[in-house]
Amino acid sequence: MPRDRSEGWNDIADQYLAARSSIGADLVRAWARENLPPSASVLDVGCGSGVPIAQVLIEDGFNVFGIDASPNLVAAFHARFPDTPVACEAAQESVFFRRSFGGAVSIGLIFLLGEDDQREVLRRIGDALEPGGRLLFSAPREICQWDDLLTCRPSRSLGEDAYVAHLQMLGLRVVGCLNDEGGNNYFDVVKNAVRVGPP
Template identity: 55%
Template sequence: MPDDPSEGWDALAQRFMEMRSVVGAGLVRDWAIAQLPAGSAIVDVGCGSGVPIAEALMETGFAVSGIDASPRLVAAFHARFPDAPVACEAAQVSAFFDRTFDAAVCVGLIFLLSEADQADLIGRVAQALKPGGRFLFTATLQVCEWPDNLTGRLSRALGQATYTALLDAHGLSLVGSHHDEGGNHYYEAIKPCDPEPHKALSTSHD
């Protein structure tokens, strides 16, 4: 865990909220509608201010909870969605995962964490999902590192092979791959209802 659990994002919260576009919101909304029962409980991991991901899901009738390590972003989330549960905690150590959810979404966060913290986060999501629950998160297919545009801190994507192995190690199965209008890659995993499912990998380019 870093000294700043928000990985530098709290100091830049206002700038981030001003810059955040709606890219990805449509894909996440359409994915949830297609894959989840109406009104499902979804946790938005790294929810930020709740715009646009949590907002798009709530507008569609899903019960969304949020987790973010930035106090400023969590305050903005609570101000915008006062009835939605939100926790100001680092996702990789969050006690929020003592609850269970039908699905988890994690857009723009996992690659900001260290490799060890990415593994911890996947494990915590796996524990929090109900059988049959789904996990949608963004990261590149390739192994790569780059400086974040806002914080300047190192971002690191572990690549499809490593993410597949981490998901498998925590009882999740990679079942889908998606791309949004901004070219961002999404991994889709499921927590099987039975111990040994083997579902074909599907790909969409929404």
């Protein structure tokens, strides 16, 4: 049987659309306004339906590109934002990583992936960022594992130390951690001008 690259989210897309709240949207909006140039290109990795994260970025005039592996969620994204490019692809292999971006966000995705896939997606995002570009991604600071409430599949955080070390190897620096109104942690990351680790 072919692997479900959406990690179970395509099967429960309707439940996700009904359950997704606006938690985190204000934080992402403030982060983008503070750290990205006006109208910068921003890659939304694991964009889902585009609500609320891509929505606030689009409303603020950023040039958003979305990636999601769920055909049902990508269809909802396209219906809501027909003029915004969106690719129905796994984050591990999206063609959008051939472009360069001033910013990237990945909210609610990284910790859904296996350890190797987490590292690969972060590498691809880092490669696609322009020097000085910013990344915001959500994951707990603690090393932990839990079952997702909707998909019932395991989620895992590698922990702050592991993320910081991996990102450093990629020429990226964690410059802070942010928390939204739901208590979720976000790593705020900047790309160095020169890569400092092995390819």
